[in-house]
Amino acid sequence: MSDPITTASFLGLSGALLGIGLFGILTRRNFILLLIAIEIAINAAVLNFVYFAAFASTPASGLNGQSAAVVLVGLAATEIAVGLAIVLALNRLRGSINVTEATSLRL
Amino acid sequence: MFPALSFLLLTLLVGTVLTFLSGRWARWVALGSSMLFLLEVSGLLSGFSWPGVSASGVPQYAYAESYPWISLPWLHISYTVGVDGISLPLLLLTAILQLVTVLYSFDERRQPAAYFGLVLLTCLGCAGVFLALDVLLFFLFWELVLIPMFFLIGYWGGLRRRYAALKFFVYTHVGSIVMLVALLVTAFYSHAPSFDFAGMYVPAQALGVTTQALLFAAMLFGFGIKFPIVPFHTWLPDAHVEAPTGGSVLLAGLLLKLGGYGLIRWGLELLPTGLVHDQPLLYAVAFASIIWGSVIALAQRDLKRLVAYSSINHMGIVLLAIAVDSNLGLLAAVLLMFAHGVVSALLFMVSGSMHHTFGSRDIATVHGITPRTPVLSTMMMVGALASLGLPALISFPAEFSALLATWDRLGYWVLVPLLLLVVTAAFYLWMMQRVLFGPTEGVPETARDLPWPEALAMSMLVALTVLYGILPGLLTNVIIHSPVYGLP
């Protein structure tokens, strides 16, 4: 019996996650939804790291992919922390978390 | 062995930093630092002995030091410094001009600490350029020069200082980038084992003719903007006119020499075949600079502009002397750079003092100043006569050698620079006729002759002009100790 999880289906899953993330990034104007979309896109990358680590020639080098995945999860968490801090600040300053309205950094 | 050159750079750096920090004592710190600099260079000169070319054909350097800086499998950058007969006279020029510039502007009132600090920083950069023997170190110092000069023009300059400073920066920076690319391509394309001069020497010379020609042309553009060569010269008159006198002195005396030095060290020595291939281009550019600089100078009314255009003419002769590619030509090029450094510094000081004293540098309206300001007038006379190539003054042996070298390679084409010597004489004599001579009415009663710091600074330059004019052997005996002479 063949393994039901093929490379193609796995890549399809992570590609779909990336697509959903990108779609969210491009269309959402609410800062919080934007952050969620970014998280989804990052998860696509994490998934790839974990999957391809299983094909490593030695267990030691397989750890490289897995540790990268762990670092990425940590990165996502810090990013959320910073992002939410910005959301709070934005809300306090402008009373809105619509990202298209925050253009004061423009030259 | 004692790391003399590193010690020199270190003392310069310490002097510069102290000057920045020392507030109203800045001028004394700067003066002390300049004297120390001159003393150190004199020490280097007295102990100078050139080790010659090594058995494998790679030139070696006096006081050489080399420490690895960035070491990667594909990139070897090092801190390598050393001097030979080409760089040592220019280092001496740097020390002299730093001292006289500090002395000349001794009474600077606007932000003196920053002013003297920037002057010292400019000279530090120039000294570094003359000492560095590694592409990246060279480039670092090369760019270091740009910044203090930008601020000197931009803050202490005349009415259009922002325009001039920006123009200066953009022009020379474009040149720097082309130069860097040419140097890096030379290093990578020849698979040089390292970025220092000795590492690049043999591989670069082995490059093919077309490659060398293209790279040399790129270097001509890159270094040429500093020269400056026609038609990339228009930053120079503006920068000179707007810069404060000290800035003009360093600009004409040192910054222009960086181009000439770079073209000899990194162009001619690394890519000799490229130079020979590019000779027609070089001759064209040199003749254009000689003719254009001299002819336009005749029409100028601002003394600083006039001297600036005559600098273009003189640096054109330097380029010509480099282009003919003979040992006499190179001797002449280095000698002429030194001579021009001293003489143009003197003339820019004269322009500055004329401006202080009479409120104008317009040679068509200021006239008959000799009885009122005899010292200033004498300085102007010596400067003008030296610049037009009078024997017994410093430029003559240099120009004579340059023209002889040109004759030797180009035959009767030497008539072009020769005839332009008449034009050079014409505009200096006309300037003297109008400014120094003529009716003395209308000279302001309040005009005072030079204050002592300015008089002292100029006297030192006059003394050098006469000394090296009568005894050029003092310099030539140093210059010949360099690989371009190919001595056994």
Next chain:
Amino acid sequence: MWQATYLFDWAFLLPLLPALSFVIVGLLGPRLKRLEHGGWVAVGFGFATMVIGVWIAVEEMLSSGGYTDQQYTWFSIPGNGTGTFPNGFSLVVGTLVDPISALMLIVVTVVGFLVLLYSIGYMHHDGGLPRYYAELSLFLAAMNGLVLSDNLLEFFLFWELVGVCSYFLIGFYYEKPSAASAAKEAFLVTRVGDILFLLGIFVYFATYATSGSAGGWAANGFPFVQGNQPFLAGAMGGHSTTLTIAGLLILGGAAGKSAQFPLHVWLPDAMEGPTTVSALIHAATMVAAGVYLLAVASLFLGFTPADQLAIVAIGGFTSFFAATMALVNTDIKRVIAYSTISQLGYMVLAVGAGFAMVGLYHLFTHAFFKALLFLAAGSVIHAVGTQDLFKMGGLGKSMRITGFAFLVGGLSLSGIVPFAGFWSKDDLLASVYGTLATHPVYWPFFLMALATVFLTAYYIFRAFFLAFSGPASRDPTLPTAHEASWVMTGPLLALSGLAMGAGLLPFIPAFASLLPGAGIPPHYGLSELALSGISLGLAAGGIGLAYSLWGNGKVYTAAPNSALGPVRALLLRRYYFKDAYDAIGLRGLYGLSRAADFVERYMIDGTVHGLERAFGGLSNRLRHIESGVVLDYAAFLVSGLLFLLLFLLVIAPWLVSTGGI
């Protein structure tokens, strides 16, 4: 028996002593009020220089034609066995005492000392005396250096230095615009000659360096050393075209310095300087340097027949051309200045015809009588305060010594026996006449020179009669003339003696050894005597014409002037040469320069500014895509990613498959 160790080794003192005087007077002069602002210091150094110079000349006479050369390396380049200068080379300076330089030393140091002494009186009332004496001392130093040069480069070096001294001294009254302008003109016109001279040096150098035998170049620097002549002749043997060009270039340099056609314009204007300067520099010594150069070149470097013809033509024509301009001039100094150009033309003619020694003989006598004429004219100007001949008159009664001196100078210049000018001019004409049989092409120039004898006698005696004969001063506004003190009359008398006797010196065998060669002292055969008769007759005729037209106060009759009509205007405008040169300089060169300046400002810089505006405008538009909206940036990011993917996955494989890369 004398041993040749005496003062030859100390010849370097000759340039050094006056140079020292230059430094002392220049720096301390203003403090030396009681020494006439340093004037007496300069006179003292001048006297010492004269003693040494004459001493060396006498020793040279006694050493029967030997020479002493001392060389010092100026700077050198070692050879590396390859390249252009395989043996390297040295540029040397040195002092060479040989017969002709000894002769020149007498001229320079004696006239120099006398003029310095005379200046004490003449310049007494002028300001700026330290400057004057310092510059005059520097001039003496440079001129001695030039005379003692042992190679072309050193010659050129001092040549330029005397030029710059001349520049400063012409412009001595710098507040006068005409003086400042004349100084500049003199420097620029001679500079044109200098450039040709320098190129000539290069040509000699190249020929010499490439064809000379090994070591010659390296050892001697520039080819201008006595004893090298055979070697040089051999080296130059196969290069007659090059040699011709080199000779012509040297001629160009000499023409600039000696004010020969067409570079003659500066000398009359140089009369803006003090009269003493005119006497020393623009008559006796510096302008003679060109002739000296030609003589030296003909002795040591050699001229081709084509060169000789050019030199003869220039010399003969100039002698006549300049004399015509002197005919109508009313400025006493300018008349003498034109006569200087004319007489220099004689010397050039002689050198060109192959008689360098005869040319130098005339240079020697001319120096004394021309200095005498100028100093006498200076004495007149000092007394009456004008240079206009038509405002003088009758000065012969009040200024007997000056009148006598001017008469002696005039007779000598006219070539009346037995004055100095007679012997040398006669020898000169006879020598050139001797070449006519083999070189018939010299005929017109010989005839011009002969006609000049008549013109010369006429114009100098016109000046003499106008100034010294007739009723006393016609202009009541001028001060009463009287003779000056001994410092002025002393030199006049000394020079009068020389102007009478110097021509006879070569009849002393020892002195003749300073002018080794055929024709000195002159040999008088039948044809020479006939020629002497003709030229004496011409001179006497000229004097007679001058007397009949201008003698005894006939100045009021304007007939001689109007008779010339439009020719007079042409002569007074100096054949429009100066106007033409001014036009070339002002309209031509300056106009070109203004045009170039326009191109610089509006085309080159215009292009730069255009580029600046173009980039500025472009970026002004582009900056609008920076909206500040995060989502727009995200969109750019994603489209960039898509483009990269497209390129890597689709375009690049396609390019590779079609062989495009």
